Amino acid sequence: xxxxxxxxVPTRFVETxxxxxxxxxxGKTGGVPIVMNIxxxxxxxxxxxxxxxxxARQREVILFDNAGIGASSGExxxxxxxxxxxxxxxxxxxxxxxADILGYSIGGKVAQEIAVQAPDLVRKLILMGTGPRGAxxxxxxxxxIFSAIYDPPEHLWIAAHFLPSPTGRAAGLKYLERKHRRHxxxxxxxxxxxxxxxxxxxxSNEQTNGVLDYxxxxxxxxxxxxxxxxxxxxxxxxxxxxxxxxxxxxxIYPDSSHAPFYQxxxxxxxxxxxxxxx
Amino acid sequence: xxxxxxxxVPTRFVETxxxxxxxxxxGKTGGVPIVMNIxxxxxxxxxxxxxxxxxARQREVILFDNAGIGASSGExxxxxxxxxxxxxxxxxxxxxxxADILGYSIGGKVAQEIAVQAPDLVRKLILMGTGPRGAxxxxxxxxxIFSAIYDPPEHLWIAAHFLPSPTGRAAGLKYLERKHRRHxxxxxxxxxxxxxxxxxxxxSNEQTNGVLDYxxxxxxxxxxxxxxxxxxxxxxxxxxxxxxxxxxxxxIYPDSSHAPFYQxxxxxxxxxxxxxxx
Numbered sequence: 001x002x003x004x005x006x007x008x009v010p011t012r013f014v015e016t017x018x019x020x021x022x023x024x025x026x027g028k029t030g031g032v033p034i035v036m037n038i039x040x041x042x043x044x045x046x047x048x049x050x051x052x053x054x055x056a057r058q059r060e061v062i063l064f065d066n067a068g069i070g071a072s073s074g075e076x077x078x079x080x081x082x083x084x085x086x087x088x089x090x091x092x093x094x095x096x097x098x099a100d101i102l103g104y105s106i107g108g109k110v111a112q113e114i115a116v117q118a119p120d121l122v123r124k125l126i127l128m129g130t131g132p133r134g135a136x137x138x139x140x141x142x143x144x145i146f147s148a149i150y151d152p153p154e155h156l157w158i159a160a161h162f163l164p165s166p167t168g169r170a171a172g173l174k175y176l177e178r179k180h181r182r183h184x185x186x187x188x189x190x191x192x193x194x195x196x197x198x199x200x201x202x203x204s205n206e207q208t209n210g211v212l213d214y215x216x217x218x219x220x221x222x223x224x225x226x227x228x229x230x231x232x233x234x235x236x237x238x239x240x241x242x243x244x245x246x247x248x249x250x251x252i253y254p255d256s257s258h259a260p261f262y263q264x265x266x267x268x269x270x271x272x273x274x275x276x277x278x
Numbered sequence: 279x280x281x282x283x284x285x286x287v288p289t290r291f292v293e294t295x296x297x298x299x300x301x302x303x304x305g306k307t308g309g310v311p312i313v314m315n316i317x318x319x320x321x322x323x324x325x326x327x328x329x330x331x332x333x334a335r336q337r338e339v340i341l342f343d344n345a346g347i348g349a350s351s352g353e354x355x356x357x358x359x360x361x362x363x364x365x366x367x368x369x370x371x372x373x374x375x376x377a378d379i380l381g382y383s384i385g386g387k388v389a390q391e392i393a394v395q396a397p398d399l400v401r402k403l404i405l406m407g408t409g410p411r412g413a414x415x416x417x418x419x420x421x422x423i424f425s426a427i428y429d430p431p432e433h434l435w436i437a438a439h440f441l442p443s444p445t446g447r448a449a450g451l452k453y454l455e456r457k458h459r460r461h462x463x464x465x466x467x468x469x470x471x472x473x474x475x476x477x478x479x480x481x482s483n484e485q486t487n488g489v490l491d492y493x494x495x496x497x498x499x500x501x502x503x504x505x506x507x508x509x510x511x512x513x514x515x516x517x518x519x520x521x522x523x524x525x526x527x528x529x530i531y532p533d534s535s536h537a538p539f540y541q542x543x544x545x546x547x548x549x550x551x552x553x554x555x556x
Contacts, residue, residue: 221532228520239517242506242530250530252520254499267552274548 005056006049007182011071016093019086022071022186023064023094027056032123034100034276035062035091037107037114039129040197041146043070043186046157049178050265058273059100064090066110068193070186076193080106080204084113091121100276102126105233105258106197109133109204115218124276125222129230129258131237132244133204134211141231154180160232161259168256171263215244222248223275225268227256249275283334284327285460289349294371297364300349300464301342301372305334310401312378312554313340313369315385315392317407318475319424321348321464324435327456328543336551337378342368344388346471348464354471358384358482362391369399378554380404383511383536384475387411387482393496402554403500407508407536409515410522411482412489419509432458438510439537446534449541493522500526501553503546505534527553 004010004026014021024044025033034055038046044063055061067086068076077083087110091099100123103111108130115122131137142160150156157179158172189197222245226238235252242250251271253260261268282288282304292299302322303311312333316324322341333339345364346354355361365388369377378401381389386408393400409415428434435457436450467475500523504516513530520528529549531538539546 228526235521236517239530242532243513245532247532248506249532250528252517252528254520254523254525254527267556270552271549274545278545 006047006052011044011184011186014090014093017086017089019067019074019089020072021064021067021090021093023062023090025060025062025094027059027061029060031059032098032100033060033062033096034102034126035064035087035096037066037087037101037103037110038063039105039107040201041189041194042104042107043189045070045182045185046179048175048259048262048265049181050175051261051268054265054269055272059276062094062099065186066090068196069189076196078196078199078203080109080200081113081117083110083200084117087114088118088121097121098123100124100126102128103130104128105130106201109201112215112218115220116214119218119220122220125218125220126225126272126275127222127238127241128225128261129227129233130241131205131233132212132215132241134207135205135233135237136207136240137205137234139234139236142233145231161257161262163227163229163231163255163257165255168263175259175262212240212244215241216246219246221275221278223272224248224250225260225271226250226252227258227260227263228252228254229256230258232258284325284330289322289462289464292368292371295364295367297345297352297367298350299342299345299368299371301340301368303338303340303372305337305339307338309337310376310378311338311340311374312380312404313342313365313374315344315365315379315381315388316341317383317385318479319467319472320382320385321467323348323460323463324457326453326537326540326543327459328453329539329546332543332547333550337554340369340372340377343464344368346474347467354474356474356477356481358387358478359391359395361388361478362395365392366396366399375399376401378402378404380406381408382406383408384479387479390493390496393498394492397496397498400498403496403498404503404550404553405500405516405519406503406539407505407511408519409483409511410490410493410519412485413483413511413515414485414518415483415512417512417514420511423509439535439540441505441507441509441533441535443533446541453537453540490518490522493519494524497524499553499556501550502526502528503538503549504528504530505536505538505541506530506532507534508536510536
């Protein structure tokens with residue numbers, strides 16, 4: 001049997017609820033797989049192979065494009081719970097009864113809603129660079145970062161994921177190099193889908209009375225991971241998640257922004273393995 | 279050569295600056311030793327053998343009673359920086375040129391001041407259940423916990439270290455059992471020394487303008503560790519430490535109070551090894 005990696009695993013498709021989901025599945029089979037939920041404007045090809053291949057050493061990794069994203073058909077919903085409903089349909093269509101769910105940024109919001117809607121489907125959650133419903137985005141630089149012009153354009157992801165420092169830039173360039181090794185890529189996220197994602201984020205972050213109460217109902221073990229200075233979803237939101245989830249561990253990495261797991265992949269992988277294999 | 283453990287290592291003494299320091303030294307030699315600074319009303323015998331023996335598998339562990347504490351002579355100073363000066367004198371008297379410093383609670387405050395006063399003596403810091411100068415103690419239950427009566431008296435340490443829940447109590451009882459395996463113990467902290475420690479804590483927590491600025495000058499790698507609901511030094515202080523130290527990782531453990539490393543010793547040891555051996 002061929003052992004696939006992030007770079008070599010073929011894209012496959014599964015159809016359910018009228019949506020044809022594009023996905024890739026690789027790594028060590030036989031245990032609980034981990035399903036990865038990507039960030040705003042992200043497809044399967046925005047993950048860092050250092051992280052996905054690292055996770056795949058010990059478990060099966062499933063990357064996918066949610067509805068209306070990348071190589072998947074369907075429409076991107078303008079609210080996070082509907083994205084979670086689609087993700088659940090996708091996971092169940094694969095015949096998976098129990099999964100670990102990793103969510104990054106808006107993907108972390110989707111991951112939380114998956115746990116709310118389908119608690120029995122979820123074993124453990126990893127929430128990376130994200131926040132709860134009603135997140136405090138006062139200090140976010142997201143607007144400026146996503147509206148700026150970059151040359152080359154993919155340097156947007158250095159600005160969105162890393163600190164504007166020599167260390168951050170160096171880590172960002174290495175990440176881009178790893179990420180672009182693969183050539184047959186999912187189409188980038190359409191403007192229509194990006195607009196829907198933005199609407200979903202704005203709605204999700206509305207600060208209403210008791211907005212955090214749902215966190216008390218997520219009883220799964222959760223690993224919350226943040227950079228020390230997350231410029232997209234401010235770091236305080238990771239602390240808020242940890243404080244309101246009944247069973248959450250928080251790890252904050254030094255000198256990092258939105259993507260500490262791309263900056264310290266080996267340390268993250270060790271921490272993730274300790275958490276997932278406990 | 280005999281391999282000593284927490285329970286069997288003999289107490290030794292070293293004299294410097296007119297103080298006769300009691301200490302114990304065990305574990306794997308040849309690397310950078312770790313010097314452990316204990317909490318309010320604590321002696322060498324208040325550490326959890328699960329943690330000290332665990333650390334000793336990979337490095338030399340040095341426990342000591344600071345001036346005026348336990349089996350050491352001298353007077354306990356009424357301010358934290360003077361405690362650090364004494365700790366530095368002790369470490370240097372052992373002929374150690376570079377050490378990792380672990381500090382728990384007031385010991386974490388001492389550890390920070392050691393790094394301030396003798397930066398070249400310190401390789402890395404682990405700060406457990408502690409806070410910065412000017413710590414926010416608004417939510418602390420320390421007064422009520424330390425003034426209550428316990429039967430047996432050592433159950434004070436269940437209340438001081440663990441949450442008042444079945445899980446916390448069970449972890450506390452196991453900790454006490456491990457801790458009391460050793461019979462030749464340092465004398466408990468005198469009332470005079472406890473009063474001096476309290477004065478030091480109050481002075482250290484005064485909230486003045488720029489009180490956190492010193493953290494910017496501690497450039498060592500730091501691992502900050504907290505329980506999710508530290509009843510003695512509220513958890514927000516760990517977040518504050520992480521946010522103001524230039525090179526700090528923060529780990530917060532779920533469902534725990536002041537002593538998460540006694541509640542989750544194996545996980546803490548794995549995290550500490552990843553940090554110390556990086």
